[in-house]
Amino acid sequence: MSDPLVTDTPQNQQHLQNLKGPQNQQHPQVQQNPHDRQDPNTLIAEVAVIGGGAGGLAASIVLARSLRSVVVIDAGSPRNAPSAHAHNVLGQEGINPLELVAKGRREAEEYGVRFVDATVVSAEHTQQVTQESEAVGFILETSFGVSIEAKRVVIATGLTDVLPDIPGLSDGWGETVIHCPYCHGYEVRGERIGVIGTTAMSYHQAMLFSQLSDRVTFIRHDAPEPDEAQTRMLESLGITYVDAAVEAVVRTDSGTDVTLRSHTSSAAPRGNEAGATAENETMTVGALAVGPYFRANSEIYEQLGGTVADHPSGMGSSIPAEATGATDVPGVWAVGNSADISAMVVASATSGVLVGAQINAEFIMSSVPS
Template sequence: MAVIGGGAGGLAASIALARSLRSVIVIDAGSPRNAASAHAHNVLGHEGVNPLGLLAKGRQEAEAYGVQFIDATVLSAANRTQAPETLGFDLETSVGISIEAKRIVIATGLTDVLPDIRGWPTGGAIPFFTAPTATATRFRGQNIGIIGTTAMSYHQAMMFSQLSDRVTFLRHNAPAPDEAQRRMLDSLGIVYVDSAVEAVERTESGTVVTLRDNDSMTFDALAVGPYFRANGEIFEQLGGTVVDHPTGMGSSIPAEANGATDVPGVWAVGNSADISAMVVASAASGVLVGAQVNAELIMSSVS
């Protein structure tokens, strides 16, 4: 068994498989999506845990069950399956190690494609977040700016209005609000600014946003809806097709509720298959897929 990706979903899948006495190799480059975050939230029993610390502990647990780790990326993947009963895959890694696997779990996550704005945050210099259920609660009651990117940004603004009565919607690239969206903004007291954002800058007084007409506004934090692009290159090499999300907010690997994809022997967990999955949801999907793959392997050996 090969698990590509060592985030919450990949680690959970590897542990579930190893506990069922499966031989498991995890290939992980060590660059999780939330690496820049100091805290992970909505993690039952571990609220505010450091994301990298959580993964380090998960890796220790996996190793205790015999899971092997290769600190690398997968450069190429080939599907050498000839028939349903002869599933097989070949992986080439960036450290020169070749792997043969009977089944593959893809846990490569997604990439947040942020809007092209001058001065956009790097290294956590500017407080920004993508969802009110993640890290945004630390800015409760503060001055929050929402940078619009799609029609779903209006829904995002609605959700943030529960956290603060000082929310401003900066239209940027989002479509103009329809009548229902305008009523929503007005009824929730969300200030609407019909302008694109030219630049952002972190100052001692807060995050300064420069608009296209050269006006500027200062916020405690910014919220943005990025394009959630699935890291699906390996899936495509194995014969699969990454699909656009119905909302237009991103792409994902199409998978059934149990994680099975339309490529026999290939499964997907976490943000690879679900753009909305947070840490606990990703881990839960990994446990489910681990159990499903183990059962499928048992059934495949039944004559």
């Protein structure tokens, strides 16, 4: 899929409406700032945050609490919208992801953060950037016709989960089709779980899910054939191995039907449980685990001269950033899944807090004569 999926449930649709605000306005609601020009279509801020998920909101709140002027540009389509619940969020366990973001947005607004309900369609430097000068600046053009001028930019656009091109697979994404044992594994504990191989890391994924169920089947699909160590791991953990590709996935009242096509006509499963043994057979599971390609939403970063990096595992791409969140592009910072494909909600928020503090400190230090 090219874009994150959003489930069409009344609860999630209401949360999305709350995020996007009133829709009958010529321009999004934005709080005017003394630094803004008379032009209502141009906002001026010290920091522009692109993306209003956990990382972007956390950065904006830290900056606003340090009395910095901040504008957040967000279209209200967070990556985890397909999921009904967010887990491992201390004090907010099981909260709907859209509700969590809506609460964070209200908190940011209380500190004076301004929001533009739109996407950023283009970005450019407004001042020449040199290694000898910190006088950087940016202008962002949005899909709503509002321009933002800022001294610093925080990229909090996250990533897109690109699923294998298997008919029906995306229908259960975030519910019966999952990828993270820590985010959703508890909810499918004890069920028959099928792990669809996409890369060599899929064997590691199967290993983790074996802690949650003794009925795990590894379907090789596009993953390389197991080496000796991987074969030993599958056998010792009782994980069934099926050397087949997934042809289609269909959700039913009794589970999820997976149609398989054997890689070899004589292929047979290895492990502790019978599975599909012949060509074009179907197996039924309670949940499917699959490793998507985690593609960084890096278009704006690249417009500003940045280059994304492939993850060493081959599982995705990200914006290279230092531990502080600073990128190779002066004045541009990255938080959350934009810079770390493994970051969960709390980790993304943590990176936002760190980046907000670093930017504030940088502003202060730049005002001190050398």
